[in-house]
Amino acid sequence: MITCEEFFAEFADYLEDQVSAEVRQELELHLSQCRACHVLYDSTRKTVKIVSESDSFELPQDIFDPIIDRVMAKLRTDPS
Amino acid sequence: MNFQGEVGLEQESDPFFVFREAFGFIPNFLRAQSALPRVIAAHAKLEQAVCLRDGAIPRIHKERILLSIAADRRDNYWVALDTKLLTSLGVPEGHIDHLLNDCEHAGLLAPDLALLEFCLKLSRDSSKVAIEDIEALRAQRLGDEAIIEAVVLTGLALYRCTLSAALRPEPDVKPRALPPRMIRGAGETMPATVGADSQRKAKRRGPYVPAPYLSPNTFKPFAVVQQSHGYIPNFFRAQTLRPDLLQAELNAVGYILLPEDVLSRVQKESILLAVSAANLNSYCVAVHCNMLRGLGLSAEEADQIAVDYRLSDLSKAEVALLDFAVKLGTRFSEYSTEDTAKLGSFGFTREQILEGAVVTALNNFANTLQMGLGIEPDFEAPSIFEKNKVNPSGAAATLMAREGALLLLETSQDPDAELVARAQCGKLEAFEELVRRHTQLIYRSLIAILGDAEDAQDAMQDTLLSAFKHIGGFEGRSKFSTWLVSIARNAALQRLRSRRSTESLDQSDPDKDHNFRPRQIAAWQENPEQSHSQAEMRRLVEKGLLQLPAKYRVVVMLRDIEQLSTDDVARQLGLSVPAVKTRLLRARLMLREWLSLHLVGRSKGAAQ
Numbered sequence: 135m136i137t138c139e140e141f142f143a144e145f146a147d148y149l150e151d152q153v154s155a156e157v158r159q160e161l162e163l164h165l166s167q168c169r170a171c172h173v174l175y176d177s178t179r180k181t182v183k184i185v186s187e188s189d190s191f192e193l194p195q196d197i198f199d200p201i202i203d204r205v206m207a208k209l210r211t212d213p214s
Numbered sequence: 215m216n217f218q219g220e221v222g223l224e225q226e227s228d229p230f231f232v233f234r235e236a237f238g239f240i241p242n243f244l245r246a247q248s249a250l251p252r253v254i255a256a257h258a259k260l261e262q263a264v265c266l267r268d269g270a271i272p273r274i275h276k277e278r279i280l281l282s283i284a285a286d287r288r289d290n291y292w293v294a295l296d297t298k299l300l301t302s303l304g305v306p307e308g309h310i311d312h313l314l315n316d317c318e319h320a321g322l323l324a325p326d327l328a329l330l331e332f333c334l335k336l337s338r339d340s341s342k343v344a345i346e347d348i349e350a351l352r353a354q355r356l357g358d359e360a361i362i363e364a365v366v367l368t369g370l371a372l373y374r375c376t377l378s379a380a381l382r383p384e385p386d387v388k389p390r391a392l393p394p395r396m397i398r399g400a401g402e403t404m405p406a407t408v409g410a411d412s413q414r415k416a417k418r419r420g421p422y423v424p425a426p427y428l429s430p431n432t433f434k435p436f437a438v439v440q441q442s443h444g445y446i447p448n449f450f451r452a453q454t455l456r457p458d459l460l461q462a463e464l465n466a467v468g469y470i471l472l473p474e475d476v477l478s479r480v481q482k483e484s485i486l487l488a489v490s491a492a493n494l495n496s497y498c499v500a501v502h503c504n505m506l507r508g509l510g511l512s513a514e515e516a517d518q519i520a521v522d523y524r525l526s527d528l529s530k531a532e533v534a535l536l537d538f539a540v541k542l543g544t545r546f547s548e549y550s551t552e553d554t555a556k557l558g559s560f561g562f563t564r565e566q567i568l569e570g571a572v573v574t575a576l577n578n579f580a581n582t583l584q585m586g587l588g589i590e591p592d593f594e595a596p597s598i599f600e601k602n603k604v605n606p607s608g609a610a611a612t613l614m615a616r617e618g619a620l621l622l623l624e625t626s627q628d629p630d631a632e633l634v635a636r637a638q639c640g641k642l643e644a645f646e647e648l649v650r651r652h653t654q655l656i657y658r659s660l661i662a663i664l665g666d667a668e669d670a671q672d673a674m675q676d677t678l679l680s681a682f683k684h685i686g687g688f689e690g691r692s693k694f695s696t697w698l699v700s701i702a703r704n705a706a707l708q709r710l711r712s713r714r715s716t717e718s719l720d721q722s723d724p725d726k727d728h729n730f731r732p733r734q735i736a737a738w739q740e741n742p743e744q745s746h747s748q749a750e751m752r753r754l755v756e757k758g759l760l761q762l763p764a765k766y767r768v769v770v771m772l773r774d775i776e777q778l779s780t781d782d783v784a785r786q787l788g789l790s791v792p793a794v795k796t797r798l799l800r801a802r803l804m805l806r807e808w809l810s811l812h813l814v815g816r817s818k819g820a821a822q
Binding site: 143145146147149150154156157170173174176177178180181182184185186187188189190191192193197198201202204205206208209210 | 235267268458642645646649650653654657658661667671674675678679682735736737738742743748751752755756759770771774775777780795796798799802803805806809810
C-alpha cells in the first residue's frame with residue numbers, strides 16, 4: 135500500500151478528480167485503511183463544498199448598482 | 215561560459231517541486247537551466263508524464279532503462295543521478311552493477327530485458343529500428359501502450375543526455391565508476407548512412423502501433439495544434455493511444471518552441487531542421503522545412519538549410535548557432551565547453567545558448583520518437599501548405615505558450631466577443647452590459663486581493679473606468695473576462711501599494727507551502743454545515759477567507775467561489791497551473807483548519 139506521504143502528494147489532484155484510474159484505486163485503498171488520511175480527505179472535501187456553496191462576498195445588487203450607475207454617468211459626461 | 219546557478223531560483227515555482235519530490239533535492243542539471251524557468255517547466259512535464267509515475271511500464275524499470283542508456287552514452291552525470299534514484303527505490307547495489315556490466319545476466323524478466331535492449335538499440339541508432347523490433351516486443355506480451363512509453367522514455371533519455379553534454383552540470387552525488395567497456399564503444403553515435411535509410415524505407419510500413427482517432431473536440435490540445443498548424447501532424451497522431459504523454463509533449467513544445475523572448479522561432483526551427491537533417495531524419499526535415507516556410511522563408515532558403523546551411527545566406531552568427539546545435543545533437547562526445555564559449559563569442563547570450571541546447575535536446579527527443587514509432591510523412595504534396603500556413607504570428611505564439619494550450623479554442627468561443635466589439639466602437643450600453651455580466655467576478659477578485667469590502671467597492675469604480683479607457687487595446691487574445699480580471703488586479707495592487715501594505719501576492723514561503731501538515735484530525739459530521747444557518751456559514755467562510763494570506767485567498771476565491779477552472783485561474787493570475795494547484799490545496803487546508811475549529815465541536819454537541 136502507498137504511504138501517507140504518497141497519498142498527500144496526489145491529494146490535490148484527487149480532490150479535483152484528476153487522477154488516473156490506477157492512481158485512484160491506490161488512493162482509495164489507502165483511504166480505506168488509514169483513518170488519518172480518511173479524515174483529512176473527508177473534511178477537506180466538505181470544506182470545498184461549504185466554501186463553494188457559501189456565496190461568500192456576493193455583492194448585493196443594491197450596492198453594485200449605484201457603483202455602476204456612477205461610473206456610467208461619469209463616462210457619459212466625459213468619455214475620455 | 216558558466217551555466218551554474220547564479221540566477222536565484224524561485225523556490226515556489228513548481229517544476230522545482232516536481233524534481234525535489236522525485237530526487238529528494240534539486241539536482242544540478244536544473245540549477246544549470248535556472249536562467250530560463252520555462253524550459254525547466256517543459257522538462258518537468260516530460261519527466262512527470264513519462265518517467266516519474268508507473269505507467270504501462272513500472273517506474274523502477276523505467277529508471278533501469280534510463281540508467282542503462284546514460285551508461286551506454288558514458289554520461290557520468292546521469293549515471294550518478296540515476297544510480298542514486300534506483301538505490302532510493304530499493305534496488306540493491308549489486309543489481310545495479312549487473313545492469314551496468316552485463317544486463318543480460320542482471321536477472322531481469324524476459325519482457326523487461328527485451329524492453330531494455332529495444333530502448334538501447336533505439337538510443338544508439340534509431341534508424342536501425344524496424345517493425346520487426348516492435349513485433350519482437352509484442353511477442354513478449356508487451357502491449358502497445360508499453361511500446362509507446364518505451365519509445366518516449368528513450369527520447370527522454372536522449373533529451374537528458376543532450377542537455378547534460380551542453381550544460382555540464384556538477385555531479386550531485388559521487389560519480390560512479392563505469393565498467394571499462396560497454397556493449398558498444400565509448401559514447402559514440404553511429405550516424406545512419408543514406409543507403410541504410412533508403413533501404414529501410416522500402417520495408418517500412420508505419421506507424422508501428424495503432425493510433426485510434428482522437429478528436430480535437432474532446433482532446434483539447436489537438437484543437438490548439440489544429441489552430442497553429444492547420445492540421446494534426448502524424449507525429450502527434452501516432453501517439454493517440456497515450457493522450458497523457460501527448461499532453462506533456464505538447465506542453466513541452468509550447469514552453470520551448472513557441473515563445474520568442476530568447477531565440478526567435480525561425481532560429482529554433484532552423485536548429486530543428488539542421489539537426490534533423492544531420493540525423494538523416496527525413497520526416498522531421500519535411501516538417502521543419504514546412505514550418506520555416508510558414509514563418510516566411512522561401513522554399514529554397516529552407517531547403518538550403520537542410521542540405522547544407524553553411525552554403526546558405528545565413529549570417530555568420532546564425533551559422534555558428536547551427537554548427538553548435540548540430541555538433542551537440544549528433545557528435546555529443548566531441549562537444550566541449552569550448553563550443554559553448556565559441557557561440558558566446560558571436561554575441562549569443564547565456565539564455566540563448568541555453569535555449570539552443572534545449573531545442574537541440576528536444577530535436578533528439580522528437581527524432582527518436584519518429585524513428586521508434588515509424589511515423590509516416592504527412593503530405594503528398596507541399597502545396598497543402600499554401601492553404602494552411604503554419605501560424606507565423608510570433609505574438610500569438612508567445613501568448614499561446616504563456617496562456618496555456620486551451621487559449622485559442624476558448625477565445626474563439628468567448629461569449630462576450632460581440633458585446634466587446636460594440637463597446638470598442640464606443641457603445642456605452644454594450645460596455646455596461648459587459649461589466650454587469652462580470653460584476654461578481656470583478657468584485658471577488660478585488661476583495662480577494664484587498665481583503666476589505668469597502669476598499670474593494672472603491673477599487674471597483676477604478677476598475678470599471680480603467681477597463682473602459684483601455685478596452686480599445688483589448689485584442690481578443692484572451693477571454694474578455696480574463697482581461698477584465700487583470701485590470702481589476704492592477705487596480706487592486708495599485709490600491710495596495712498606496713496603502714503601503716507589505717503583503718505581496720508573489721511572496722513565497724516554501725517551507726510553509728511544502729511541509730504544511732494538517733493539525734485538526736477529528737472526524738467531521740456528515741453535514742456539519744447544517745447545524746448553522748446559511749448566513750452564519752457565509753460569515754464563517756468569509757471570516758476564514760479574510761484570514762488567509764492574499765495569494766492563497768485569490769486562488770481559492772476564483773476556483774471555489776467563482777468556480778473557474780484551474781487553467782483559467784492560472785491564466786487570470788499569470789501563474790503556472792502547478793503553482794495554482796499548490797496554492798489551492800494550501801488554501802483549502804487552511805480553510806479546513808478554520809472550519810474544523812468552529813464546526814467539529816459544535817456539530818458534535820448538536821448531534822448528542
